[in-house]
Each structure stands twice: as structure tokens, then as C-alpha cells.
Amino acid sequence: MAYIPESELIINPNGTVYHLNLLPEHISDTIITLGDPERVAKVSRYFDEIEVEVAKREFITHTGYYKGKRLTVISTGIGTDNIDILMNELDALVNIDFRSREVNEEKIKLSIVRIGTSGSLQETVPLGSHLASHTSIGLDTLMAFYPLEQTGEEQSITAKLQQELALGFRPYCVSGSQSLIQKIAFDMVPGNTLTCPGFYAPQGRVLRGGLRNEQLLQTYHNFRHNGYMLTNFEMETAGYYSMGRILGHEMLSLNAIVANRITQQFADNAEQVIDDLIVKVLDRI
């Protein structure tokens, strides 16, 4: 097995991994992730016992027990660049030996469930819905740097979207874990989630900065390919699904729909919609 040098896998003087500040024994193989660092305590307040509390930058981690099951909850901050860090470091914690700096022969498969907020792209996905991302399309460039394998159908969807948006790069499309969908999201709205590299112009929002493509939101809304349509957008899911495929982990992204961009509404009970999703996930995970 190849030795991974000190500059590639950075281990802090106390033995923790560089950004997450965690030791291998700090995490469960079942993980809930959240964008908002303040949302971590909103999950762990339901735990019977909290065993680990670690904080560094936007990565806040609590590990504890919910009804006897050991769970880790961790925040990521916003964007797929953070998902690159999170997924590589979580994978290193379970699949790389920190002493020998070699990849373990036997791999551990993590189950990772994102609980996030999201904006709807269709009238038929109303405010307050809980939507499970069956697939996700990334409009960010993270996958320009990894050897992601995609099916022919995934490639034809993104080729069409690239053409309709007149983008100078090819988006990427990946699916979530069927087993996690069946276990946790069986009664949620099934969706195809667009992961954007920004909250404003990439999601068609205009304050003072303007938009290069004034039809952007309508193009997302109207996009169709062999029955495939986009249902919602946010800023991490495609990063999770692609890194999960590359590293061999089970991934599911769940979305509390707090905005509807077509009807131009924002939920006045957003916190309740998120809390209901948290409780649902804790009871099913």
C-alpha cells in the first residue's frame, strides 16, 4: 500500500484530521450533515447522551446516542468546496490508517444524510414539503477535478442542460442511495436537485448585481429531458452524491422546502419545517 505523505493527509499535532479536528473514534458510521453550524445542537438536543463535541471553523460535530443508536451530526457551512473537505476527511477517518498513512484493506461504507433547506423550482413542490433528492445536477466545477463515472443517461441530461444554459462547461449528474431513500424518504416528495455555485445569480436571484441570463430561472423551471425535470435547488447535494460515488459511501440529501421561486414565497414557519424533518430522520435512520 502506498504511503500518503504529511502534506496530502494533514494530521494535527493532537492526532486529529486537519479541518474537521476529529479522531477516528469520534465518529459513527451513520452521519447527519447540516449546512448551518447552529443546526447541529438542534439535532443533538434530541440525543439521550452526547459523547463528543468538537468545533473548528464551520465544522461543528456532536456524536451521541439517539434511542440507543450512535450517530454523528456535523455542520459543513455552505457550498460544494466544503463538501470536498468534509467527504475526504470523513473517508480518511474510517478508511486510512493514521499511523501507517496507508489506505486500509477493508473499507468502511458510511451512511450520510444531509438535512438542508432548499428553494422549489415548481409550483407542484410547495412550501413546507420534505423533498428527497433522487438525483442531483452540479453546476459547480468540483467534478472537473475528479474521475467521476456517469451513466449515458446522466451524461445526456447534463449535455442538454449545458446547451440550454449556454454554459462553457459540462454540469454533472449523480443519483442518491436507493437503500437510504427506501429506509428514510419513502414518503417524501421525490426530486431532482440542482446544486448551484451561489445563492444569488446562479439561482436567478437579482438584488443589485444583475444576471447574465435573465431567463435563467425559467430555463431551470422548464427544463425537460425524457421525463426528467428539475424540482429544487440548493448548494451541496451534487457534491455529496458525486463524492459518495467516488469514495463508496451511501448518500442521501433531504430538503426542507423553505422558498418557492416560481410563486415567489418564503415559508413563515421555516424552522418548524426543518425541525419536523430532523425528527423524521432521527426516527428512521
Ligand SMILES: O=P(O)(O)O[C@H]1O[C@H](CO)[C@@H](O)[C@H]1O
Ligand atoms: O440549509 P443548508 O443546509 O445550509 O442548505 C441551503 O442553505 C444555504 C443557503 O442559504 C446553502 O447551504 C443551501 O444548500
Ligand SMILES: O=c1cc[nH]c(=O)[nH]1
Ligand atoms: O432558495 C433557496 C433556499 C435555501 N437554499 C438555497 O440554496 N436556495
